[in-house]
Amino acid sequence: MKYSQSFINTRRDDPKDETATNARLLLRGGFIDKLMAGSFTFLPLGWRVYQKIEQIVREEMNAIGSAEILMPLLHPKDVWNETGRWADPNVKQIMYQFKSVDEKEYGLSFTHEEIFLDVIRKNSLSYKNLPIKLYHFSTKFRNEARAKSGLLRGREFIMKDLYSMHTTQEDLDKFYWEVKDAYLRAFNRVGLKDVKVVEASGGVFTSGHTHEFQLVSPVGEDNIYFCNKCDWAQNKEIYTHKIGDPCPKCGGQVEEASSIEVGNIFRFGTVYSEKMGINFKDSDGKDKPPYLGSYGIGMSRLIGVLAEVFNDDVGIKWPKSVAPFLIHLVSLGNTKTEAEKLYRTLAEKSVDVLWDDREESAGVKLSDADLIGIPYRIIVSDKTLAQESVEIKERGSDKVEMVKLGELSSWLEKLE
């Protein structure tokens, strides 16, 4: 893609009010625009990052046998009344509820359990067609008391949510742990190598504990306790030991840290099925309520988390798997013709390349390249062309590599 056609507008100065690193860098780099506190437009660069993350999560969801759908965001009051959640004071705090001019009552989705259940109950449910596993990527509205920290806590954000329905608790449990592994694979692939699976309280509607996926980070809002030897971890709400106590699982040392929640998984059991009067026909001919599981990943929050984790004093350093482009092609001096040739060649090979085709000074282009944080910067200049070469530099590295124009293809192949 050409820079000049990508609506990329970088800022030289940090935004006045934003102190969160992700907000500062994403706004300066032209990844997002803020409409109001906790509500953002994803600009072309930011949306490309989103789409990279989405595709990784999609692949992992498909790999565990779930199918993608898209559920609506405008919900009628009635279905929420069936579970009693419409009038729940806790729900009322965060759910946007309103009357339209015709006096009908609606809510904006902050989660989709009711809608998922409504979708599947309209079909004959038998043990033969369970389990059902459906997921979607969509917006969630939550009237947060305090939106903050850029993309980390918004009033409107994008979530991947997966819902599953099973004949037995055992089958739900089995899938629950499959989802856990799929989530860890997804986080790993987007560049977050050390996400901890943390036990958390289930609240009133869940059977047993739930699990949160927490990334240790100084900007995190949560506090977790984890073992420095094994995978044991609990969040603040359920941790009952004292700091310094040995790990209850392996005897190792328990540590405390602040962390950011990037996902969670819940087992609801049959509570909602019963409230909504949903049954499946089991092999013994009896009607039984199915078991519900619900699993979320904060998609837009992940972008913020990645910006928090991968940056230096001049900008973002995107992991290759989620970078908006793989290559940032910069042409300096009067090299536009050669650069365009190169750009076309790369585009034909389906390489994700951003070509800075602007009439800007070298300093502006190079600074913007640092700020935007694309993994590889390729410079074409009179200097490099004199050697029939381009200069390649990895973001965040000091080393530059001169590569002959004729050898660029093999350089690209080595990348994979």
Add this chain to the structure above:
RNA sequence: CGGGGCGUCGUAUAUUGGUAGUACGCCUGUUUUGGGAACAGGUAGGCCGAGUUCGAUUCUCGGCGCCCCGACCA
């Protein structure tokens, strides 16, 4: 929701109870291209409302908005 801070061109800022300035951006022209170019000309601003005052961007009150801390976070 409690507490604190802040609202001035697109961005970042300065000053002032009496003509609102600077830098960047943006526009025109010329020269420029390896780390946010040079020169010349131009463009654009006091969050909203009320009050005090001869006069308010400045002082007072109210509202709205943004940021931060806390509470909250199925």
